[in-house]
Structure formats: C-alpha cells, structure tokens
Amino acid sequence: MTLHADSLQVGSDGKLRHLLTTEGLPAETVRRILDTADQFVSVSEREVKKVPLLRGRSVFNVFFESSTRTRTTFEIAAKRLSADVINLNVGVSSTSKGETLLDTVYNLQAMDADMFVVRHAQSGAAHLIARHVKPGVAVINAGDGRHAHPTQGLLDMYTIRHYKKDFSGLAVAIVGDILHSRVARSQIHALKTLGVPDVRVVGPKTLIPADAARMGVSVFHDMQEGIRGCDVVIMLRLQSERMNGALLPSAGEFFKCYGLTAEKLARAKPDAIVMHPGPMNRGVEIDSSVADGRQSVILPQVTFGIAVRMAVMSMLGSPA
Amino acid sequence: MSASLPDPEILVGQLAAQMRGKLAADAALVGIYTGGAWVAERLQRALGLAPPLGTLAVTLHRDDFNRIGLHREARRSLIPFPVDGREVVLVDDVLYTGRTVRAALNELFDFGRPRAVRLAVLVDRGGHELPVAADFVGARVDVGADEELVLSNEAGKLRLAAVKRPSP
Numbered sequence A: 001m002t003l004h005a006d007s008l009q010v011g012s013d014g015k016l017r018h019l020l021t022t023e024g025l026p027a028e029t030v031r032r033i034l035d036t037a038d039q040f041v042s043v044s045e046r047e048v049k050k051v052p053l054l055r056g057r058s059v060f061n062v063f064f065e066s067s068t069r070t071r072t073t074f075e076i077a078a079k080r081l082s083a084d085v086i087n088l089n090v091g092v093s094s095t096s097k098g099e100t101l102l103d104t105v106y107n108l109q110a111m112d113a114d115m116f117v118v119r120h121a122q123s124g125a126a127h128l129i130a131r132h133v134k135p136g137v138a139v140i141n142a143g144d145g146r147h148a149h150p151t152q153g154l155l156d157m158y159t160i161r162h163y164k165k166d167f168s169g170l171a172v173a174i175v176g177d178i179l180h181s182r183v184a185r186s187q188i189h190a191l192k193t194l195g196v197p198d199v200r201v202v203g204p205k206t207l208i209p210a211d212a213a214r215m216g217v218s219v220f221h222d223m224q225e226g227i228r229g230c231d232v233v234i235m236l237r238l239q240s241e242r243m244n245g246a247l248l249p250s251a252g253e254f255f256k257c258y259g260l261t262a263e264k265l266a267r268a269k270p271d272a273i274v275m276h277p278g279p280m281n282r283g284v285e286i287d288s289s290v291a292d293g294r295q296s297v298i299l300p301q302v303t304f305g306i307a308v309r310m311a312v313m314s315m316l317g318s319p320a
Numbered sequence B: 001m002s003a004s005l006p007d008p009e010i011l012v013g014q015l016a017a018q019m020r021g022k023l024a025a026d027a028a029l030v031g032i033y034t035g036g037a038w039v040a041e042r043l044q045r046a047l048g049l050a051p052p053l054g055t056l057a058v059t060l061h062r063d064d065f066n067r068i069g070l071h072r073e074a075r076r077s078l079i080p081f082p083v084d085g086r087e088v089v090l091v092d093d094v095l096y097t098g099r100t101v102r103a104a105l106n107e108l109f110d111f112g113r114p115r116a117v118r119l120a121v122l123v124d125r126g127g128h129e130l131p132v133a134a135d136f137v138g139a140r141v142d143v144g145a146d147e148e149l150v151l152s153n154e155a156g157k158l159r160l161a162a163v164k165r166p167s168p
Helices: A027-043 A068-080 A101-109 A125-132 A149-164 A182-193 A251-259 A300-314 B006-017 B033-049 B099-109
Strands: A056-065 A084-089 A117-121 A138-144 A171-175 A198-202 A218-220 A232-235 A274-276 B028-032 B054-056 B087-095 B116-124 B136-140 B147-154 B157-164
Touching: A027 A149, A027 A182, A027 A218, A027 A300, A056 A068, A056 A101, A068 A084, A068 A117, A068 A138, A068 A300, A068 B087, A101 A117, A101 A125, A117 A125, A117 B054, A138 A149, A138 A300, A149 A182, A149 A274, A149 A300, A171 A182, A182 A198, A182 A274, A251 B033, A274 A300, B006 B033, B006 B116, B006 B157, B028 B033, B028 B099, B033 B087, B033 B116, B033 B147, B054 B087, B087 B099, B087 B147, B099 B116
Parallel strands: A056 A084, A056 A117, A117 A138, A171 A198, A171 A232, A198 A218, A232 A274, B028 B054, B028 B087, B087 B116, B116 B136
Antiparallel strands: B147 B157
C-alpha cells in the first residue's frame, strides 16, 4: 500500500514536517535523524536527563489503539526535551461517543497542541491528520494499522548502525508475521533506502504478503535457509490473535519452524545481532537462551528508541 | 576595518601565565566546542593539570533553537571526571554576548554540581548581553559590531580573524 506522504513529510526545503512512514523518506533525512539521535544517547546517560529544546511546547500522545510501551517511550522522549506531554487514550472516550477522527483532532488543536503522536488501528490515520492540522503542527505516526511504524523502523536502523557501522554489505533477515507487521514494512523501506543489499523476509506462506518481492526483498519459507550468513536477525512478535484463525496451526508448531533458537541462530554469522521490537513472546518466536544471550541487542533497542524519538521530535520542533 | 588582531598562540601563553597558581588543586579544564576546545588543549599542556580535559557541546542548551533549530553536530559533551564538588574552568575562544557561556553552564550542571566554575577566554570583545564576566582574559579587543571574531585552526596553528557578518 502506498500512501502518498513524500511532500507531506518533507518540505521542499528538506525540512521534516511530519513523520508518517519510512517509505519514500530520503536517505539524507534518515541519516540526519540517526546522527541527531547520537547526541541524545548521551543525554540519557547524564545525571540530569533533560535538555530544554522543546520547552513550552505541548506534545499530545493520541492513542486510538492502546499501547503502554510505545506511548511511554514517546512520553519519556518528549519529557527529556522539556515538552509538556498530554496522554489521551481516545479509543475509550470520544470515538465511542460518535466523534469523528478529525473532530477529535480539531478539538485537541484548539487546545494549542504543537505535536501529535498518533496511533490508530486504521492504516492512513496519521496521514489524514497530517493533511488537516494547522501549519507548524507536526504529526508523528506511532503505528497505523498494518501500514507503518516509522520510529520503530528508524530505531532499528540506529541499532544496526551502532553495531555494524555500515549498511552497504549487510544481510538482514526479518522473521515471522510479515503480513500483519507495520514494523516489518517500516524496516524494509528504511533498509532499502540506506542501501542494504540483502534484505530477506522469512515466514510461512500465510504470513508473507503476496507482493513481498516487489519491495525488493527475497522471500524464504525455510528459516534455516533464510538466516544463513545473516548479519542481523530481526524477530517479529507473533500476535496471538492470529493464531486462532486459519493462518497458523499453533504456537508450538510455529516455534518449531520459525522460533529463533541457538541452534538456528548458528546458521547466521557468528557476530550476528538479534533484534526484536517487543513485547516478545518467549518460547513462541524466540527462545529465552537467545533473547538473553550475548548476541541479543533487544534491550539496547529500547534505550536507542528514546534517543531516536527525541531526534525526530527535536527536528519536527525545529524551524529549519 | 579593525586594528590588527593579536596572535592567539601568544595569547594562550599569557592566559596560562595568569591562571598558574590561581586554580584549586582539583581544578579541571572544560573547553567549549570548537574554538574553546583548541584553547583548552593548549592550556592543559601549559598548566599540566592532573584531571583529564573535558569538552562541552552546547547545542542542546542554546537559546536560539526556536529561531535557527538544531545544528547537525555529531559532537557530544565529554566530561571524563566527576563534576560534583570540583572546581571547573570553562574555556572559550571569544566572549561576546555571554549566551554561549550561559548554555555551557546549563550543560555542565547536567553532569553534576561543581564546587566552583571559573571562566577563561582567549579574547573578550565586549558587547555582553548577560551578566557574565571572565576570570581570566587573554586580551580585550575592539571589533566592529558588524564583525565576527573567528578562531581557526590551520595545521595546528591558531589564527584569529574578524569576518564581516552577512547582513540578515
């Protein structure tokens, strides 16, 4: 699915106006976000974990779909930039009273929001909002349906760059439920933009989108083959609600074929890193010995995620 | 056109002479990027202080973010010693409005609570806009209000130049 976001996201002057998807985001912008995040990693290591860049600005976390973890990381990022943060779980309030999405946004805008962080179950919701907010108000997509989760994709790029330094010779495998994963889509677009030559998706036929090859990735149904020689193995969360349907036989069966164990990981390069966007299901998509093992960078991902979100927010709040 | 500017390498020597004997035993130098860091390196060599040299990037505390935004700067503040309870000497190349020093103080205090903070500058050109004064000054110079004093480092040699500010 392509939602035309290019001109909406990046102005003709190259300034980041909204962050809606990694698809079509220029390589220069992606690199700039990662470079800016470098500065913020050190802020979080200080005694005073706060800088005044967004002092006096109001960031509204508007979650039409609940997610404690993602909302919290955005909240921490905004607070470390000294913004005021207002959290709204809209799913359970306005919409159940019949208010439309745009009316909700117009109301929040009337409360003088400077930035919206939006999560919604419908693909394209953040784009719709970005098209209707006042000039100068920025929208960050924190996950829309199956479409995109750009800050997750970018923090994964930051993590890969941190450990592998250079993207140009890498083989990266994304394993699991690709079909329903906005995270996988955001990762694939960012990896291709940054010039990763070998991007693979690995999973059962029922969980790989039919048009996967069109995104420039190679498709594997055999995990041993799929992660052979890889530098980076990204495991996706298997959403339990998918397991009741016809798509998957059982969690146990899935783990046998596509769960990451030490034995399967041995097929990747010895210095391969293992990533997971969280929350992870131990024993479903990843074995505990791997999740806690020396190749796992799952917790650093969380730490870097704060810095990357600070970078995006400071760039959106910056006049140039 | 302003009068000829002093040689910064000589000014560093004068600055070091002023500071010798005036610093606490635990004093540590912290240079402000970029020019201040060059000056601090030279002072560190001249004074032979025990604590390692620190550097500060003040981008995140600048007061003009709302006007000019974030600089793309990979530089980070690096304070390789505990700040709490220590005498810290901030070092900058040119003291002008005082806003950089204000930002540097904020940045420094993010790392802890120093016992005292001194300020050493290679050149004070006047025109302060904040109540900031240096404890050690290499030289006071007069420069036109439309000029910027720029310290450069070419092949390890410091040079001061007055550059016309582009009209806004």
